[in-house]
Amino acid sequence: MNPANGPLHGVRVLDLSRVLAGPYCSMFLGDLGAEVVKIEQPGTGDDTRSWGPPFQGGESAYFLCVNRNKRSVTLDLRTPDGIELLRRLALEADVLMENFRPGTLAGWGLSEAAIRRQNPRLIYASLSAFGASGPMKERPGYDLAVQAWGGLMSVTGAADGEPSKVGVAIIDIVAGLMLGKSIAAALYAREKTGEGQRIETSLMEAEVASLINAGSNYLVTGKAPGRWGNAHPNIVPYQSFATADGHLVVAVANEAIWARFCNGAGRPELAADPRFDTNAHRVENRDALIAILKEMFRSRPGREWIELMNRADVPCSPVQDISQVFDSPQVLATEMLREIDHPTAGKVRMAGLPVKFSGTPASIRLAPPLLGEHNDQVLQDWLELDDAALAGFRRKGTLG
Numbered sequence: 001m002n003p004a005n006g007p008l009h010g011v012r013v014l015d016l017s018r019v020l021a022g023p024y025c026s027m028f029l030g031d032l033g034a035e036v037v038k039i040e041q042p043g044t045g046d047d048t049r050s051w052g053p054p055f056q057g058g059e060s061a062y063f064l065c066v067n068r069n070k071r072s073v074t075l076d077l078r079t080p081d082g083i084e085l086l087r088r089l090a091l092e093a094d095v096l097m098e099n100f101r102p103g104t105l106a107g108w109g110l111s112e113a114a115i116r117r118q119n120p121r122l123i124y125a126s127l128s129a130f131g132a133s134g135p136m137k138e139r140p141g142y143d144l145a146v147q148a149w150g151g152l153m154s155v156t157g158a159a160d161g162e163p164s165k166v167g168v169a170i171i172d173i174v175a176g177l178m179l180g181k182s183i184a185a186a187l188y189a190r191e192k193t194g195e196g197q198r199i200e201t202s203l204m205e206a207e208v209a210s211l212i213n214a215g216s217n218y219l220v221t222g223k224a225p226g227r228w229g230n231a232h233p234n235i236v237p238y239q240s241f242a243t244a245d246g247h248l249v250v251a252v253a254n255e256a257i258w259a260r261f262c263n264g265a266g267r268p269e270l271a272a273d274p275r276f277d278t279n280a281h282r283v284e285n286r287d288a289l290i291a292i293l294k295e296m297f298r299s300r301p302g303r304e305w306i307e308l309m310n311r312a313d314v315p316c317s318p319v320q321d322i323s324q325v326f327d328s329p330q331v332l333a334t335e336m337l338r339e340i341d342h343p344t345a346g347k348v349r350m351a352g353l354p355v356k357f358s359g360t361p362a363s364i365r366l367a368p369p370l371l372g373e374h375n376d377q378v379l380q381d382w383l384e385l386d387d388a389a390l391a392g393f394r395r396k397g398t399l400g
Contacts, residue, residue, distance in 0.1 A: 006033020024176035030069030042400020057345030071374035150207035264312025
């Protein structure tokens with residue numbers, strides 16, 4: 001079995017995206033075996049190349065985290081030659097990804113219709129901040145702005161505190177994953193129809209779709225939900241608690257777990273208490289129950305509670321910091337910490353591959369690229385340009 005032959009082996013992806021949502025998507029496709037060519041502006045490249053410190057070997061940790069399994073080509077898209085080379089690359093691609101403001105590529109003569117007239121099998125995938133239609137389609141936006149606009153911040157944070165963003169750019173990640181699975185679906189559809197298609201999504205659409213129970217609670221009741229901190233509006237107990245020496249979380253999501261929780265904690269009387277005998281009753285009497293549990297959990301160190309809950313088969317975890325996560329035997333056993341050689345940064349550690357395939361494994365084949373590292377290689381492979389042509393483009397600054 002060739003480890004390079006992932007499920008998307010042979011698929012060419014032309015990636016015009018930058019920052020996080022698009023690059024996370026294209027890394028996902030690259031991990032699955034696609035050949036990803038990242039188009040960057042000469043001299044500067046993806047914005048995240050400068051997002052630091054920290055840096056390793058001149059490369060920002062931010063850029064390193066979402067750009068493995070890609071080759072970098074620098075094209076000056078402010079020039080006619082740069083636009084023409086991009087057009088020719090698009091004609092050789094299976095997938096074109098972009099996250100410019102809606103209409104930008106069309107203004108360069110590279111609309112979906114224009115490209116697919118010559119390459120009808122192309123999957124043309126566009127990702128924007130607020131969508132391709134509607135009164136806000138031209139508005140720029142990063143994850144933070146969309147988390148605020150789309151309601152996520154209103155339900156995140158302490159009940160008596162300020163609205164808070166999630167600790168990572170979660171809407172970028174969700175949108176990137178949604179786009180990636182949609183591209184895979186479009187490639188599957190192409191196998192049946194022979195035709196590519198256009199895919200459009202946005203950070204806003206991904207966020208609204210991800211509001212799940214918070215959104216549904218509003219749609220059912222007409223009341224906008226507020227912030228619950230680490231608690232859950234519909235399930236009790238399902239939150240964090242302070243122990244004698246730290247914090248842990250318990251997730252009691254059904255009645256069988258509730259019974260095991262009470263017995264494991266040495267408090268069987270709580271399961272029999274009519275205030276707490278069903279989840280609906282526990283939600284109604286949340287304050288009384290949580291006061292009891294807070295006092296209970298403070299009585300022992302966290303490791304003792306974890307042992308008791310594990311023995312009772314109750315979902316329970318310590319609140320760990322990220323160093324504890326990457327040092328954990330479980331992360332190491334599942335190969336979620338990997339290391340790859342980089343030309344300037346040396347040994348780069350990064351998160352591993354979150355999905356394992358038995359027959360067509362995902363793999364890490366390429367380190368995050370240096371800016372323009374693969375100009376000659378890609379233009380020779382995809383467009384069959386000779387040395388003289390490449391030298392001419394370099395002299396004109398088209399390739400940086």
